[in-house]
Each structure stands twice: as C-alpha cells, then as structure tokens.
Amino acid sequence: MNNIIVLPLIIPIMTAVILVFLRRDVVLQRIIALTTMIFVIGISILLLQFIQTDGILKIDFSGWLPPFGILFVADSFSILMVTTSSIVASICLIYAFSTIGNRHEDMFFYPLVLFLVAGVNGSFLTGDIFNLFVCFEVMLLASYVLIALGGEKIQLRESLKYVLINVVTSWIFLIALAFLYGTLKTLNMAHIAQRVAEVGQDPLITTVAILFLIVFSIKAGLLLFFWLPGSYTVPPTAVQALFAALLTKVGVYALIRTFTLMFPLNQEVTHTLIGIMAGLTIIAGCMGALSGKDVYTISTYNVIIGVGFILIGLAVNTEAGISGAIYYLIHDMVAKALLFLIIGTMVFLTGETVVKRMSGLIQYYPLFGWMYFIVLLALIGVPPFSGFVGKILIGQGTIEAGSFVLLAIGFASSIIVLYSLLRIFLASFFGETTVSEEDKKPIPKSAMLSFILLTLSIIYIGVGAESLSPYVQDAARTLMNPSIYIDAILGEGL
Amino acid sequence: MESLMVLLVGVLVSVGTYLILSRNIIRIILGTAVLSHAVHLLILTVGGLKTGDVPLLGHSSGPYTDALPQALILTAIVISFATTAFLLVLAYRMYKTNGTDDVSELRGMPDE
Numbered sequence: 086m087n088n089i090i091v092l093p094l095i096i097p098i099m100t101a102v103i104l105v106f107l108r109r110d111v112v113l114q115r116i117i118a119l120t121t122m123i124f125v126i127g128i129s130i131l132l133l134q135f136i137q138t139d140g141i142l143k144i145d146f147s148g149w150l151p152p153f154g155i156l157f158v159a160d161s162f163s164i165l166m167v168t169t170s171s172i173v174a175s176i177c178l179i180y181a182f183s184t185i186g187n188r189h190e191d192m193f194f195y196p197l198v199l200f201l202v203a204g205v206n207g208s209f210l211t212g213d214i215f216n217l218f219v220c221f222e223v224m225l226l227a228s229y230v231l232i233a234l235g236g237e238k239i240q241l242r243e244s245l246k247y248v249l250i251n252v253v254t255s256w257i258f259l260i261a262l263a264f265l266y267g268t269l270k271t272l273n274m275a276h277i278a279q280r281v282a283e284v285g286q287d288p289l290i291t292t293v294a295i296l297f298l299i300v301f302s303i304k305a306g307l308l309l310f311f312w313l314p315g316s317y318t319v320p321p322t323a324v325q326a327l328f329a330a331l332l333t334k335v336g337v338y339a340l341i342r343t344f345t346l347m348f349p350l351n352q353e354v355t356h357t358l359i360g361i362m363a364g365l366t367i368i369a370g371c372m373g374a375l376s377g378k379d380v381y382t383i384s385t386y387n388v389i390i391g392v393g394f395i396l397i398g399l400a401v402n403t404e405a406g407i408s409g410a411i412y413y414l415i416h417d418m419v420a421k422a423l424l425f426l427i428i429g430t431m432v433f434l435t436g437e438t439v440v441k442r443m444s445g446l447i448q449y450y451p452l453f454g455w456m457y458f459i460v461l462l463a464l465i466g467v468p469p470f471s472g473f474v475g476k477i478l479i480g481q482g483t484i485e486a487g488s489f490v491l492l493a494i495g496f497a498s499s500i501i502v503l504y505s506l507l508r509i510f511l512a513s514f515f516g517e518t519t520v521s522e523e524d525k526k527p528i529p530k531s532a533m534l535s536f537i538l539l540t541l542s543i544i545y546i547g548v549g550a551e552s553l554s555p556y557v558q559d560a561a562r563t564l565m566n567p568s569i570y571i572d573a574i575l576g577e578g579l
Numbered sequence: 580m581e582s583l584m585v586l587l588v589g590v591l592v593s594v595g596t597y598l599i600l601s602r603n604i605i606r607i608i609l610g611t612a613v614l615s616h617a618v619h620l621l622i623l624t625v626g627g628l629k630t631g632d633v634p635l636l637g638h639s640s641g642p643y644t645d646a647l648p649q650a651l652i653l654t655a656i657v658i659s660f661a662t663t664a665f666l667l668v669l670a671y672r673m674y675k676t677n678g679t680d681d682v683s684e685l686r687g688m689p690d691e
Contacts, residue, residue, distance in 0.1 A: 215651055222658045226665065233669055241673040242685050245604070248669060252611045252662055253599070259618040259655055266648070267625030315687075 087144045090159045092128045093167050093206040094220075096121055101199035111190045115182055118195040122175035122202070129168040132159050133556060141563070141573035143212060151212070151574050152276035158212035158574060161560035162411060166209045166338055169415045172542065173330045173422045174202045176535045180426050181323035183529035184433070189234055189321065197234070201227035201327065208335050212574060214265070214347075215272045217339065218258055221304070225251050228332060232320045240319045247316035254303045261296035268293065275574035277347045278567050286350035294348035294355050301343065305336025306392050308362040313389060314373065318381040322429025329388050330422035334414060337392060341399050341410065345564040352402060360400030364491055366393030367498045374505040379438040380428045380513075383505050387424065387464065390498050391417045397491045398479045406482020408561035412553075413475030416463065416546055420471060423460045423539035426532070427453070431513060434526055440509050445518030449525050453533070454514045456540050461506045463543045465499045471546035584624040591617035604670045604680045608663065615659040619652045626651075 100121040104114050136142060142159040145151060178198060185194060204224025211217050229251070233244035266272060268289055269280045281290060303309045317328055344355055370393060373386035395417065398410025430453070435443045447454030463470035466477075476499070483492040546553065563569050591613055598610030626648030634643040674680050 215654070219654060219658070222662075226661060229662075229665060229669070233672075236672060236676065238676050239687065241669065241676050242687060245666075245669055245673050245685070248662075248666055249607060249611070252666065253614070255658075255662075256611070256614050256618055259615075260621065262651070263618060263622040263625050266622065266651070270645075272647075272651075 087142050089128055089132065090142055090144045090157045090210060093125050093171065094157075094203050094210060096125055096128075097199040097203040097206070101196040101203070104196040104199065105193060108191055108193065111187065114190065114195045115178075118199060119175060119178055121199065122171055122178060125171045125202070125206070126168065126175065129164055129171055133161070133164045133168060136161055136164060137555065137559065141570060143574055152271050152273035155216050156212045156273070156574070157210045158274075158570075159210060160563050160570060160573075161556050162341075162564060163209040163338075165411065165415060165556055165560055166334070167206050169418050170205050170209070170331050170334070171202065173418050173539075174198065174205075174327060176538050176542075177323050177327045177330070177422060177426070179538070180326070180532050180535035181321075183531040184430075185321055185323055192234060194231075194234065197227050197231050198327065200224075201231065201331070205331050205335055209338060212274050213272055214274055214277065215262060218255070218262060221258070221335070221339075222255065224332070224335065225255070228328065231324050231327075232316060234324075235321065237319075243316045243319045247312060250303070250312045254300055257296065257303075258300045261293055261300060264289075264293045264296065273574070274342070274346060275571045279571050279575060281347060281350060282567075286348060290348065291351045291354055294343070294351070295358070297343050297348075298340070298355065298358065301336045301340045302362060303336075304333070305340060305396075306333045306366075306389050307336070307340070307359075307396055308366045308369070310366065310369075310389050310392075314382060314385045317385045317388070322426060322433070325429060326422045326425035329385075329425045330418045333388060333392055334418055337395055337414060340396065341407070341564065344399060345402070345407065346567045346570060349402075349567065356400050356402055359396055360488060360491055363393045363396040363400050364494045366390075366396070367494050371498055371501040374501060377505070378440060380431060380440055380443075380509055381438055383440070383509060384424055384428045387502060387505065388421055390502060391421060391464075394476075394479065394495050394498060397495050398482055400491065401479075401482045401486035401488055403482045403485045404561050404565050405478050405485060407564050408557050409475050409478025409480075409482055411475075411557050411560050412478060412546075412550070413472065415553075416471035416475050416543070419539055419542045419546065420460055420463045423456070423536065423543065424464065426535060426539070427457050427460065428509075430528060430532060430536075434528070435513075435520065440512045443513035443519070444516040445514070445520075447514040448518050449520070450528060453528060453536065454510075456536050457510060457514065459540055459543060461503070461510060463547065464506065465503045469544070469547045471543045473547055474550045580628055581624055584620060584628065588617050588621045588624065591620070602681050602683050604674070604682060607682070608666050608670060611666070612659070612663050615655070615663075619655055622648050622652055622655070 107113050143156050145154050145156045204220050207220030229248050269277055271277055306313045367390055370386045370389035374383050377383040395410050395413050398406040432438050437443050463472045466472035595610045595614035598606045626645055629644055631642035631644045632639040634646045
C-alpha cells in the first residue's frame with residue numbers, strides 16, 4: 086500500500102523515457118503525457134485521503150530502515166503540494182498543446198516537462214536531505230533545458246546565467262550538506278530533527294541552518310531573486326507558467342520544511358532573519374512591479390511579492406501563520422500559472438510586451454479579459470477567490486506573533502499588486518482596440534480550456550476552502566509539532 | 580591528514596572563485612568544476628577520513644570506516660558531470676548565436 090508514494094516520482098520518469106522514443110509522433114506524445122499527469126493527480130488525491138485516516142505514510146527503499154536508508158514520506162503538506170503542482174503542470178500541458186509549436190514538441194518538450202514534474206514531486210516527497218539535493222538537481226536539469234529550448238539569442242544568454250547561478254547554488258547546498266553531515270552524522274530529516282532536539286541548536290548548527298537558508302532563498306527567490314526576472318521572461322509562455330508556478334514554490338516548500346522540522350529551536354536568529362528577508366523581498370518586489378513598463382516585468386515581480394508574502398507565514402511561526410502559508414502557497418501556484426498564461430497570450434495576440442502599446446483586448450476577447458480580472462482579484466485577496474483565506478490566516482498569524490511591521494508590509498503589498506495589475510487591465514483591456522476585425526487572431530481552444538480550468542480552480546480554492554481545510558489543518562499541525570513527523574518515521578523505539 | 584585536506588579544499592575554493600570571477604565563459608565553467616571538486620573533498624573530510632577497516636561484514640571485526648560520504652560524493656560527481664557537460668554545450672551554442680564569450684557583453688541591451 087505504501088508503495089504508491091513513489092508513483093508521483095517514478096511514473097513521470099518512466100513515461101518520459103518512453104516518450105523520448107516517440108519523438109516524431111507528437112499527437113501520441115501529447116496523449117501519453119496528459120494521461121500520465123492525470124494519473125499522478127489521481128494517485129496524489131488518493132494518498133491525501135489515506136493520510137487523513139492512516140496518518141503519515143512512508144516507504145523505506147529496499148527495506149533499509151531509517152535512519153540508514155533513503156525514504157519517501159507523505160504527510161498532508163507534501164501531498165497537498167504534489168497534488169497542486171500536478172494539477173497546474175497538467176493544465177500548463179494543455180495550454181502547450183496548441184501554443185508551444187512543432188519546433189519544441191519534437192525536441193523532447195513533453196519528456197522534459199515530465200522530468201521537471203518528477204523532480205518537483207520528488208523534492209516534495211523525500212524524507213532525506215541528500216535525496217532532496219538529488220531531486221532538486223533532476224528538476225533543475227530539466228529546467229535548464231526547458232529554458233534554453235528554442236535557441237534564440239536572448240534565451241541562450243539568459244539561460245547561461247540561470248544555469249551558472251544554479252550550479253553555484255547547488256555547490257553551496259553541498260557545502261551545507263557536508264557540514265550538516267559532519268556535525269550530526271545523519272541525513273535523514275526526521276533523525277536530524279531528533280538529534281538537533283537532543284543536543285540543542287548550538288551556534289554551529291545555526292550556521293548550517295543559515296547556509297540552508299541561503300540556498301533555498303536563492304531557489305525560492307527570497308531576497309536573493311536577482312536571477313529571477315531575467316530568466317523567467319525568456320522561455321515560451323507554457324514554460325514560463327510552469328516555472329512561475331512550480332520552481333520557486335519548491336524552494337519555499339524546502340524552507341518551510343527545513344525551518345519547522347529540522348532547525349526550529351533557534352528562532353531568534355533564523356526566523357527573525359526569514360522575517361527580515363521576507364519584508365525586504367516584498368518591498369523590492371513592489372518596487373520592481375511599479376517600475377515595470379512591460380507585462381513580463383510586472384508579472385515576474387509579482388512572483389517575488391508572492392514568495393515574500395508566503396514566507397511571512399513561516400517567519401511568524403504560529404499555527405495560523407503556517408496554515409495561511411500553506412493556503413497561500415496552493416493559491417499562488419494556481420494563480421501565478423494563470424497570470425503567466427494570460428500575460429503570454431496577451432503578448433501572442435498583440436505582438437507587444439509594453440503595457441501602453443496594447444489596448445482594447447476585451448472587445449474581441451471578453452471572457453479572456455474577465456478571467457484576467459478574476460486572477461487579479463484572487464492575487465490581491467478579494468473574497469470569494471483563492472487568495473483570501475491565505476491572506477486572512479497569515480494576517481492572523483502576524484497579529485498573534487505581534488510582528489506588526491510584517492503585517493503592514495504584507496497588506497500594503499496587496500495595494501501595490503492591485504495597482505500594478507490593474508494598470509495592465511485598464512490600459513490593455515479597455516480603450517480603443519488597436520487591432521482591426523480582420524487581423525484579430527483567435528485564442529486557441531486548448532489555451533482557452535486551460536484558462537477556464539485554472540479559473541475554476543481559483544474559484545474552488547476560494548469558495549471550497551471549507552473542504553480543503555481538514556487537509557491544511559492537518560498539514561499545519563504536523564509542521565508545528567515536529568514530533569508527529571519524527572515518531573512516524575523513526576518509531577517510538579529509536 | 581585532515582588539516583592537509585582542509586588546506587587543499589581551501590586552495591581549490593580560492594582557485595575556483597578566482598576563475599568564476601573572470602569574464603571568459605570557459606574559465607567560469609572550469610571554475611564551477613574546480614569548486615565542485617573542492618566540495619567533494621570537503622564532504623570526504625568532514626565525514627571523517629579513514630578511521631577503520633573496509634565496511635564489509637566478514638572482512639574484519641571493525642571498527643569500520645563510514646562509507647556514506649563516498650556514496651554522497653559519487654552521486655554528487657555524477658550530477659556535476661552532467662551539469663558541466665550541459666553547461667559546455669550551452670556555452671558553445673551561446674557563443675555561436677551571440678558571437679561572444681565575454682560575460683560583460685551579455686548584459687542585454689535595453690532596445691532588445
């Protein structure tokens with residue numbers, strides 16, 4: 086029964102390998118890729134149900150008991166992330182069907198997306214910190230190729246910077262792992278947590294924790310986001326949406342996991358640092374979003390604001406804050422994917438990236454325009470859409486913890502987000518249309534379908550928050566009480 | 580022995596950092612390779628150098644050397660090998676399309 090935990094990782098990898106051999110048969114590739122993703126979604130929803138009845142599930146590979154072997158752990162938090170990322174990835178695939186073009190499709194686009202999904206799912210599921218590094222690398226290698234695929238001048242330039250920055254980050258990750266292994270002599274996350282709890286978090290362990298903070302901050306775009314705006318604007322729209330929805334969120338997941346489970350004891354240092362970084366991230370992201378003249382800049386800086394806001398929830402470290410962070414993480418994956426898909430389609434329809442040069446889109450594409458309006462409302466947190474519950478809970482968390490500065494920064498950022506996105510809405514959707522009736526391009530059907538699916542998800546997360554809440558509460562409870570996780574992995578005996 | 584290894588790691592890190600800070604793409608890639616060697620040796624060193632016998636049951640009665648750092652390094656070497664190979668190909672393609680291997684010319688012009 087526990088064996089199905091490994092399926093969200095292994096199924097995409099195996100299908101990806103098969104798809105490599107079906108290079109020319111694009112239609113078959115599409116069908117197989119989408120079927121695989123739907124299967125993974127089904128598995129993860131099934132796992133979510135199992136966890137509610139049976140508690141945390143784990144699988145010890147080859148029967149090596151923890152803390153000796155590598156293991157996969159499925160708790161509510163990780164499976165919620167797996168479910169959301171698989172849903173978003175499959176919707177991005179649907180968008181890619183009609184937009185990505187033959188040039189990508191027969192250059193292994195679908196296998197690469199599946200490898201990316203496998204790496205992302207593996208990072209969410211693993212219970213071993215070295216295995217987390219490996220899954221990160223699987224994800225990153227796929228993303229390196231996806232960002233460079235197409236081979237345009239600007240793409241190659243930006244992808245080279247992206248790869249180099251990530252190589253150096255992985256190097257810092259390895260240094261952190263080396264020191265961690267040197268001090269604690271274990272790599273199993275639960276075992277690390279137990280040993281840290283036994284010996285206390287001395288300055289050396291805190292230093293290691295800060296090394297991990299640096300690594301995951303670069304991956305998540307928390308303060309160290311200098312690489313993000315350049316590299317997220319160059320690939321095709323479907324890939325942009327995948328990156329915006331998944332890659333930074335894996336970093337955020339790793340941060341939350343690391344600082345709730347493994348290094349929770351020295352909060353004056355680590356969590357204060359995360360709080361300061363989150364605040365600065367939001368401020369810098371807001372500046373970027375305000376200064377941007379083209380739609381890509383505005384939307385990438387909105388990703389950064391989102392990351393900062395989620396990590397406020399971690400910085401305050403109360404149960405409300407953490408569950409708010411989980412809600413907001415789920416919301417942000419869906420909403421950012423939709424935002425990037427819509428922005429990319431706007432550029433496709435008008436051939437312009439500068440906000441002021443687009444105009445009157447809503448006359449020809451009314452449904453498209455109102456879906457942009459819905460994602461705008463969701464991102465600023467207007468009920469009944471998806472951002473509302475997360476914002477409320479994170480706000481509650483900051484009040485409980487008494488960090489009013491973070492509260493003010495977080496909620497002031499909503500206004501900036503509103504301004505930056507509303508500017509696109511007013512300038513590009515309203516006004517005189519610049520395209521004549523004959524020249525207007527139709528929005529491809531599968532692209533429209535993906536927008537509708539994502540919009541429905543946004544409405545569901547907002548309206549159906551009640552039905553999500555048992556899972557989120559269980560996830561937050563496990564994160565706030567690491568002993569639940571540790572006992573489930575190591576058992577009572579060790 | 581440990582101090583010697585740590586010194587070697589330090590030398591490799593400084594060489595790698597120096598190479599990474601240069602403007603030539605190939606030097607930067609070589610720098611990342613040297614850095615990865617440094618961190619592999621670091622893992623080996625902090626994991627404890629040879630302190631016992633080969634970790635095979637029946638070979639000796641112990642104490643055994645910790646075999647885990649070597650497994651970690653093996654994985655890390657494979658990953659850094661793949662990444663470096665990809666980086667070299669990418670750098671070559673970038674050189675062909677952008678016509679330069681100097682990173683200071685890769686900023687991107689505002690009119691693009």
